[in-house]
Amino acid sequence: MKKVTVITSSLRAKSTSKTLMNEMVKGLKEHHEVKIIDISRMNLKYCIGCMTCQDTGKCVLNDDVKNVIEDVNSADTLIFVTPIYYYSVSGQLKTFLDRMNPLYPREDRKFKEVYALFTCADDDPKATEKPTKAIExxxxxxxxxxxxGYYDGLALNDVGDITEKDLKGAYEFGKSIK
Ligand SMILES: Cc1cc2nc3c(=O)[nH]c(=O)nc-3n(C[C@H](O)[C@H](O)[C@H](O)COP(=O)(O)O)c2cc1C
Incomplete structure (x- = not known):
């Protein structure tokens, strides 16, 4: 059993990526302990680039990142869940990734594996290439x-587009993560 931290980023109340995430998490829970960090519920400020964290290990900003950063650092596996925005990750996920800068110099980092779950309107599998690059x-x-690796929920404008096949695919993706 691994500790898996899932970071989900859509701000929509009815979200395609969160709907598929919930199925993925059911699959994950068959093997792993799962923690979900929901950016939509966080007070999340932009990184100001002061670099203080590289010396002190701590961020000067006072927001909810301090409550979740150890759940990132101490996980075995991270999974980023994001809608595709302009063929990249969502801005809110990018802001979260930037705010993980205090982890960069740390030597007690545990996470070794990263996955993603994307949703987008486009039905072309190539839609995930650039967001994949952003995470890489x-x-x-x-x-x-x-x-x-990643799971792609293609041709999904909104939750009404989600099919049983999409739900099963996301569940199987979660279950396949060992
Ligand atoms: C600002 C913005 C940019 C988007 N850019 C893309 C895009 O580049 N390619 C695409 O296929 N869909 C794009 N979409 C559509 C979303 O990816 C799609 O609606 C997705 O299902 C939203 O996920 P969510 O419901 O979890 O937020 C965009 C949507 C928004 C709001």
Missing amino acids: GWVECFDGVEYK
């Missing part, structure tokens, strides 16, 4: 961490 860019900054 973050992953590659952390030695020994690997981007292991």
